[in-house]
């Protein structure tokens with residue numbers, strides 16, 4: 333016997349121990365005596381690899397049974413409820429940490445370059461410039477660079493105007509359904525950042541509300 337054939341027979345022995353397959357040629361020993369129209373049946377044993385898996389599932393089921401009823405651990409209802417409670421706490425913590433994202437009363441204007449750039453981009457992309465002009469000097473809509481406001485200055489009022497529109501029939505529609513909440517805050521922040529700039533052809537002052545007061 334060379335090394336190779338030893339390996340093969342070792343492998344074969346291993347497979348045999350896993351399957352306990354009956355040797356070919358000796359089927360007569362395990363042949364059952366039924367005969368179904370010429371079809372006959374061998375009484376093979378259950379393969380050990382399969383039996384081992386089966387016994388493991390039995391052991392696991394007993395383990396879980398004891399753990400859940402005996403020690404009240406690994407109970408799927410409790411695990412589910414714990415997960416839901418933990419998730420709710422995370423949501424509340426996130427809301428508490430980011431109030432401006434959820435409550436209009438807590439909106440804070442962005443001041444960082446990225447959000448202001450986004451606001452500027454939206455001012456063009458969402459057609460605001462058509463009525464307010466690209467330098468916010470005003471044409472159909474009022475000048476947005478002076479500190480006189482028809483509907484109120486400050487981030488909350490400006491956000492509110494963009495969200496709900498101006499006075500009926502004036503031409504400033506509600507943008508709530510077409511511009512996301514965050515984008516409306518970005519737009520309001522951009523408008524605020526343009527306060528006090530000098531447009532090329534500023535539209536005369538409109539509105540009684542002064543913001544910011546300087």
Ligand code: HEC
Pocket residue numbers: 455458459460461462463464472473474476480481482483484485490493494497498499500502503504505507519520523538539
């Ligand atoms: C069709 C023209 C038009 C477009 C487009 C338009 N606006 Fe207006 N906007 C107006 C008019 C007109 C008013 C004045 C409303 C009033 O008198 O009630 C106004 C008012 C405003 C005000 C309040 C100004 C104040 O003095 O209180 C803000 C802020 C504003 N617009 C922002 C925007 C933004 C942001 C966009 C783009 C999403 C936009 N507008 C698009 C016409 C327009």
